[in-house]
Amino acid sequence: MKHPFPPRAARFAAPLLAITLLLTAISPAGAAERLRMSTTTSTENSGLLGVLLPPFEQANGVKVDVIAVGTGKALKLGENGDVDVVFVHARGAEEKFVADGFGIDRRDVMHNDFVLVGPAADPAGIAKAARAVDALARIQHAGAPFVSRGDDSGTHQKERALWTTARIKPAGQWYLEAGQGMGAVLTIANEKGAYALTDRGTFIAYRDKVGLKVLFAGDPVLFNPYGIIAVNPARHPHVNHALAEKLMDFITGPEGQRIIAGYRPGGEALFFPDALAPDALAPITLVPNGPRPAGVGSTR
Amino acid sequence: MGIVWTSLWIAATATALAALIGVPAGVLVALARFRGRGAVLLGLNTLMALPTVVVGLFVYGLISRQGPLGEWGLLFTPAGIVLGECILALPIIANLTVTAVTALDPRLLATCRTLGGGPARVGLAVVLEGRHGVLAALVAGFGRVVAEVGVAMMLGGNIRWYTRTMTTAIALETSKGEFVLGLALGLALLGVAFAVNAALFTLRGRTP
Amino acid sequence: MNAYTLHDIRIGHDGRTVLTIPELAIPAGAVTALLGENGAGKSTLLHLLALLTAPAHGRLTLFGEAVTARNRARLRKGVSLLLQTPYLFNRSVAGNVAWGLKAHGMGRAERGERVREALAWTGLEKLAERPAHALSGGEAQRLALARLLALRPRVVLLDEPTAHVDAASRARIEAILENWVREHQATVLLATHDAPLAERLGARPLRVADGTTLSGP
Numbered sequence: 001m002k003h004p005f006p007p008r009a010a011r012f013a014a015p016l017l018a019i020t021l022l023l024t025a026i027s028p029a030g031a032a033e034r035l036r037m038s039t040t041t042s043t044e045n046s047g048l049l050g051v052l053l054p055p056f057e058q059a060n061g062v063k064v065d066v067i068a069v070g071t072g073k074a075l076k077l078g079e080n081g082d083v084d085v086v087f088v089h090a091r092g093a094e095e096k097f098v099a100d101g102f103g104i105d106r107r108d109v110m111h112n113d114f115v116l117v118g119p120a121a122d123p124a125g126i127a128k129a130a131r132a133v134d135a136l137a138r139i140q141h142a143g144a145p146f147v148s149r150g151d152d153s154g155t156h157q158k159e160r161a162l163w164t165t166a167r168i169k170p171a172g173q174w175y176l177e178a179g180q181g182m183g184a185v186l187t188i189a190n191e192k193g194a195y196a197l198t199d200r201g202t203f204i205a206y207r208d209k210v211g212l213k214v215l216f217a218g219d220p221v222l223f224n225p226y227g228i229i230a231v232n233p234a235r236h237p238h239v240n241h242a243l244a245e246k247l248m249d250f251i252t253g254p255e256g257q258r259i260i261a262g263y264r265p266g267g268e269a270l271f272f273p274d275a276l277a278p279d280a281l282a283p284i285t286l287v288p289n290g291p292r293p294a295g296v297g298s299t300r
Numbered sequence: 301m302g303i304v305w306t307s308l309w310i311a312a313t314a315t316a317l318a319a320l321i322g323v324p325a326g327v328l329v330a331l332a333r334f335r336g337r338g339a340v341l342l343g344l345n346t347l348m349a350l351p352t353v354v355v356g357l358f359v360y361g362l363i364s365r366q367g368p369l370g371e372w373g374l375l376f377t378p379a380g381i382v383l384g385e386c387i388l389a390l391p392i393i394a395n396l397t398v399t400a401v402t403a404l405d406p407r408l409l410a411t412c413r414t415l416g417g418g419p420a421r422v423g424l425a426v427v428l429e430g431r432h433g434v435l436a437a438l439v440a441g442f443g444r445v446v447a448e449v450g451v452a453m454m455l456g457g458n459i460r461w462y463t464r465t466m467t468t469a470i471a472l473e474t475s476k477g478e479f480v481l482g483l484a485l486g487l488a489l490l491g492v493a494f495a496v497n498a499a500l501f502t503l504r505g506r507t508p
Numbered sequence: 509m510n511a512y513t514l515h516d517i518r519i520g521h522d523g524r525t526v527l528t529i530p531e532l533a534i535p536a537g538a539v540t541a542l543l544g545e546n547g548a549g550k551s552t553l554l555h556l557l558a559l560l561t562a563p564a565h566g567r568l569t570l571f572g573e574a575v576t577a578r579n580r581a582r583l584r585k586g587v588s589l590l591l592q593t594p595y596l597f598n599r600s601v602a603g604n605v606a607w608g609l610k611a612h613g614m615g616r617a618e619r620g621e622r623v624r625e626a627l628a629w630t631g632l633e634k635l636a637e638r639p640a641h642a643l644s645g646g647e648a649q650r651l652a653l654a655r656l657l658a659l660r661p662r663v664v665l666l667d668e669p670t671a672h673v674d675a676a677s678r679a680r681i682e683a684i685l686e687n688w689v690r691e692h693q694a695t696v697l698l699a700t701h702d703a704p705l706a707e708r709l710g711a712r713p714l715r716v717a718d719g720t721t722l723s724g725p
Contacts, residue, residue, distance in 0.1 A: 045475065066459060069457075080364050080365050181475040238365065
């Protein structure tokens, strides 16, 4: 055949090829050095990363790719070497992650706290509870509906630890496992007039959309610390360890900690920096201008 | 506006790649008579029902650092989404191409062959004569991938400014309780789908 | 010399035999008319001779060469079949004629020459740029004929070329065929139940009835 690729065929296939090439060329891939950080949905949804990361990105001319998933998956991504750094809140799982050799150099970053929310009428009377485990026992005793994340997230792990401490095996009609993110769980709890354990940040973001109230807070056991861990370069040589350390230095350094303390959407502090001595951040943390989480702010 | 563009080019690239494989494969399956052809057709039909998260999980296993293609570093990049969505669109495009070719006049094949056409030229003629059906196959494939969220979420990671598409943005806004913004993005997605379809519709109207 | 020889041919369709030919030779360089009722098996025989279908059983040779699955595609380039009702490509009249020439690997310049020539034979010059689908039934059949004759095949197979056109078109098509047969020493096989046409083309008649061929006049 003299024309193995006849003009007709070219006319038909050329647009397809052209589109493919054009689109690949325009795609914003491979511009700047990229660092991958897996984190929890609640961290991302709080909006904190939107103010915390840009100064770092600009100063270093890099991009931080934030992959927001449940804590379990965020750590799994680190185990597989699919991210360079992990930023989560599940102390036990984090320590195991480091002990198993997947991560190194875990650092405390900040904390917020968990609260128990529920319908304003509080049918189980948890507002009168002295301790978090008492509150859960009251819910179980009353058979009041409780929506669990059920997704192995940090919040879910915290919840399970609390049930264990309370020596209760949560099961039955009243215990609903959603298998979804925090926002979805709050929405479900609102619809069903149920209780739920939530981090304060997500709840504040949702407060205006749901009729739920904070019914119990302040037990130190509800303290929710965030840690940042570099994925072990000895195990995954391809990770960008140098940049991961740089990011960790930034977040746990004065500038990052100041940004965290100063992040007050709606005039309320969501996170409390933990990495530096309190006086290093004195100008901001000592002059709170909104209601602080009970039992947490007072320890500062 | 960034996510609209990201959605569009990722879906278009995935559809184009799937077309480059799926259309010839569809023509081949439609025209060739071979053992196990029925099984292939059944398989293609079944794959049309492939859940997006299954594709996402499968490709995740492939391109994760622990997977066989881990070296390429495709996970959480647009290329990773393109790969997954290409797999998603492939059975649809191949299947609808089979349908389009099967619906063609049976005299077409006899005519091509008696005029001396070899297999490649006959295949090309079949695609050109059945171009409306093949175009419909591409539109269906594009519609599936631009509207799916499972693959884009699992393989793209919903990274802002990078792999966040309209659908993963909708999932994110929904998870944040921003239902109004989620719905608005849904409408934007519909608008984009409308624009793409309208463009193809016009194109189709111009060619006889 | 024979264009075709057939020996103990059986053609099956859906598991049953639709045509049996114990022995048959079709001479080269002459016109042969396949006569018989509709459904007698004329089209089936033409599809076999066009090498579009393979026999379930038997031996077929084309110009002395046995037809096999391996050489069928190559041998098919010397043979062309005109269907009862033509299938036209969704492109221009000239584009339709060019399609086969391209398939035969002909270069652009020569192709243009052949297209013009074929359209002139069939009186379609003025319609060259028209979309093929805009043609009338008679014009469509002439275009199909132009597309076939442009290839100058050694064997021309015609399946009821005038069965589905009006009287005026039939006359034109017959004239085209008559001219062409006179000018070229091609082998022509014409399936028809129109005996006068066969006579005008000086065809040797061959009867097909009830799925078998009965040689001789």
